[in-house]
Amino acid sequence: MTRFVFRFLFRTPGRTAVRTAVLLVSVGLLGAMVLFIGNSLRTMTGTATHSVSLDWQGPVASAGAAERVAAKVARENGVSAAAPVATAPFTGAQHTGSAGTIRAGAGYVVAVPPGYQSTFHTFRMLYGTLGRDGVVLDQQLAATLQAHVGDTVKMTPSAGAMAVPLKVTGIAVVTAGDTLFQPLIPLLGPAPAQPPADVAVMPFASFVKRFGSALSAVAPSNASAASVATGATGVTYQVQAQVEPRYLTGSPQHALAQETQLRNKIERSLPGQVQFVDNLEAALTGAAGDALYAEALYIMLAVPGALVGLGLAYLAALGAVDRDRRTLRLLRSRGASRRRLLGLAATESAIIGLVAGLAGAALALLTVKWVLGGALSTWPWAVGVCVAVGFLGSFAGRVAAGAGALREEQRTRPALWQRLYLDLVALGVSGLVWWLTARTGFSAVVSPDSNPTLSLSVYMFLAPALLWIGATLLLIRIRGRVFNLLAPERATRQRDYLLVSAARRASSINRGLVIVALLLAFAVNLSVFSATWDQQSLVDARLTVGSDIVVSGALGTQQAVAKTPGVTGTTALDHTYAYVGPDLQDTFAIDPNTFRHGTSLRDSYFLGGTAAEMMRRLKARPDAILVSKETITDYSLNLGDLLKLRTLDHRTGAFHVVPFHVAGIVQEFPAAPKDSFMVANLRYVLTATHDPGPNVVFAQASGNPSGIAAAVTRNIASKGAVVRNISDQATQTASSITTVGLRGISRIEEAFALLLAAGALILYSVMAFAERRQELATMAALGKQPGRIAAFIWTEIALIVGVGAALAAGLGWVLAEMLIAMMQHAFDPPPDHLAIPWGFLGALLLVVVGGAVLAALIAKQSVAKMPLGAVLREE
Structure with missing residues (x-):
């Protein structure tokens, strides 16, 4: 049986290669995801232990x-x-x-x-x-x-x-x-x-x-x-x-x-x-909480692409139904039983699944190695997953295709989900959950008084998951009816004949449309969400560090920092602590006259006034203090109230009471923690605490922060200060709860999305030619030129690309909006708008157009080399 299967596969090497390649890429995507997540979790463990x-x-x-x-x-x-x-x-x-x-x-x-x-x-x-x-x-x-x-x-x-x-x-x-x-x-x-x-x-x-x-x-x-x-x-x-x-x-x-x-x-x-x-x-x-968050985020972004890829592999198997029906009829006429025929299909699937699984595992290893570098400890597990998925994907598509070929009668009654309108129900529930999310502010991340923590619920997965399911089922229900609207009632020109021909094959075209539209929607969703995430990572890094460059842990460094080439402005502040009742809170003593020279402030950082107004309030009164909203609530404070703080007297080493007056409410501040903190006047705090001087310097840079920070480090090496910059902070926080790194997995999945999108169009070209080969051979026998005959196939490809791109743009954008709404509390501050990755979207467009052109060329070559006699003699 195995020898027969090998001969059967090598009789049609093109179809076998396409089917294997599609499954290979799909398995590689899933394996790369497993490898990346495993390596990311291990990296998070190392980061936590070293911190x-x-x-x-x-x-x-x-x-x-x-x-x-x-x-x-x-x-x-x-x-x-x-x-x-x-x-x-x-x-x-x-x-x-x-x-x-x-x-x-x-x-x-x-x-x-x-x-x-x-x-x-x-x-x-x-x-x-x-x-x-x-x-x-x-x-x-x-x-x-x-x-x-x-x-x-x-x-x-x-x-x-x-x-x-x-x-x-x-x-x-x-x-x-x-x-x-x-x-x-x-x-x-x-x-x-x-x-x-x-x-x-x-x-x-x-x-x-x-x-x-x-x-x-x-x-x-x-x-x-x-x-x-x-x-x-x-x-x-x-x-x-x-x-x-x-x-x-x-x-x-x-x-x-x-x-x-x-x-x-x-x-x-x-x-x-x-x-x-x-x-x-x-x-x-x-x-561990961050890891749960990262896994959930990776799954929401990666699994749809892997499932669509496996759907493409299933479609590749279905493309051989007509050929298999003829072969199986011949074998049954020679006495082969149904069990033996299914065994042949299963053996064929096992061979293709094994080859695709091993090759997909190698592709996944090379891809993740290229993105991450270093050793990959989870590779045995990933290889096992790839081989298993290769087998299952090949079996699922091939056995289903074989079963369809064995059925003498095709089911004409609509499926149960169509009769129950589950596609519309899924879309309606998805919209309802999204509306409730936006209205109630529900999010995956909640921030209590200390560090951010994670609260995951099935509820948060419903909106995007149901949107994927509902959109897929709705596209299947439509069955290409939209193409009937494009076809004219009477065909008088070549273009009209092409559109009428496409409309008659609407059901077949719809199979390709579903896969291509979902693949492109996956790519748009992933790229827009990742670009927005990266944009907010930089904003969060600036808020976390305090400025482009921050020098801490030493006194008297401001002048040396200011003289460093590339530094455009500096400000000195004192980071100290004070007790509000029994609560120890970070206190930032700043010079309101020069603070914006070294960093930036946003109006959203404050409540009850703009950033400029809050700085004016600090300048107007030496003992003025800005207090966090939590402290205002916990201690029933109002503007102008006397606030007595216990601060450390550096002269005596003992704590003593220092009076302040509440001048405003602050909810975010450069370098401040996520919980309660206060902002006061530098001169007043230094006088009250006998502190020898400011211990932090914020500096703004005009060029690469990493390079300028290195120059700052050299200039103040004798001071023993710690120098941080925004670029390193963005990298450092890539495994934290506020900015889980998406660059690695997004690069992997975007690359696979490009491959699958081009592969889907080429696969459809091969399938369309196989389904229409007798019709096309008849045209050729009547004297039609190969280019004009191939136009029937590339018209279908053009319709798939055009309609699929329009559907993908809308679906991908809505999915990205949903994910951002769900994760809004993970951003600090939340994004004002989605970021558009024009570079990747342009590359995606070029790849899709290139894949369509290549598919059209393949169709033209197939028509030109078609053996007319053999094809016309087929039943």
Whole structure:
């Protein structure tokens, strides 16, 4: 049987090749989608794990307990490192130098063991090293004391205690102070706190010997007393641990389960000795929500294209019905049973499915490798999916075609869905859901007081899914009746004959029209949605970063930044924190006179006034403050009300009350978090808090932000500042909830859409020629020229392209509008209008026209080479 099937396939190599190629591309699209999603989820896991500076923090009772537990935890499989760490307050520091004796207020000491920096990244060395003795000063504390490497400073552990002389061995920048100094309460989880203004780093052993003995240890049960906000008076000993990144594999959800199991196993092996505050769990939990969001978005964008592609493969199989009917009649006349005939069809499908599945898998691997690069860990799974889909797609089309060929009578009664008008019902429900979405503001993403979270419901999938289904069924119901309207009642010219001929084949033409229209609608929808998404990603990146270039973590950098070539304007601000009642909120102290020199403001950022008006209100009153809407609601505030904030006094190290007056409501602001925050006057805040100066600089760039940011980094290298730019931020946030990266998958699917669109037209040309070959042969026998005969086929192709393009433009645009409406809360701020990707749409038009021309040429060549005698003798 297999030998017969191979001979049968090679008798018509053109049809076999077209059928295999169409199925190959369809399978490749589905396989590429599986590969891309798997790789994206793995990337999201890696991004989440690398974003956490401290994975685990477990409070313990003493220095000895910290060392013992750290040694045991470090030996566990899956843990890359564990270290004993201590944090403690000091009441003051002083340095005597050429400028005299300079004193600093209260701050905190962090004690870490040798080699700590190789695995933990809570601070970054600028100069010097952390030796076995001495102290490393944070950059701000070193600037206050005017101390340098090699100087000696004196630090007082507590009131009344002797000052401890320590040699300065290095200068550093503490980069994870909010996590390092958070209260360690395992039952409550992570609770990042405001970091102290002045920080010093000491070797753990030296700290225990020379500094820690003057302070009592904070019991693990009272770890909340160790937070900066409560003014701790004792030493907090803790064990810090980092999970081996290679231990966490797969999606964020899978990695979260692995990480939780590892932590539970370690805590069970050390009963009563340690319980961890799991910072990594919080990051992976957020990433797992983002992954669910990304998967949902990818499915909504990718699955329709894959299904249309498989529909095209099914259409390719149906194109061989007439040929198969003749072959099967011949075999049945020679005694073949129905079972054997179906077995032949199944064997033929298995061969084509295997070839298309393996070739489609190779195409998917090459495509994703081209887009992403690097290793693809999910390739075995993707190959299996491709082969399975190749088999199923080939079987579904071929067996259905074989069954149709075996049926002696064709069903004339309309299908059940046509009698129930399910196509119109689907379109009506889709429109209703879309209207409710627009009216109620329902969205896939909801933003409470903290980070954005995801809320998925079947409801959100109904509008686009039902629109796809309803539009497809409606096109099938029409069965090409629109072509009857184009045909004249009387044919007197060549053009009239062509249109009348097309109208009589309306049902056959409609099969090609459905596939081409849906493919083009898929391409339009994908490209418009992706272009809008990319447009808003850039807007969101600007809002997230603050400006084109942002310099933070160092004082006195504005002049150097402003002198960098390509920088067109700068403004300095101070990012600090203040308590509104018990709530710690970000506070941005700005200069309203120069703020717009370094960044941009939109009126939509504010409520109750324009951006210019809000800046005027800040300038009019030194103690004016702009407060978020959440704070206005939670504390029943009104414009002009007195607002007392607790801010950190950098001179004394203690919190004190500073009065402000509410001048406006702000809901978005450059570099501000998604939740509550405040905006105040820079000079007033610096005076009230004794802050040494602004710690952030916003800069606008006239050229490539990445290149100008690199020049800024070189100019301020000695300052130890952190430089970010909008281009890198747009890339960085590509796996976050606000800007899931669509560029990769959109490039893949757009490429496949172009291939399938051209392939669909060529396939239709082959099918139309096969269906009309006797009719066309009769024309040729009567003396018609091949070009005039082929015009009957390319007229059908032109009608498919014209009508399909019109339908696709409308359907694709509506689908993009629906998806944007569903995802509107994912954009920050929401888009004002859809972006139109003229480049891709132009390429799509060229490919479709090129495919139509190629299909017409194939039809002309087929007519010219047609064996008239053999065709006319066919039954």
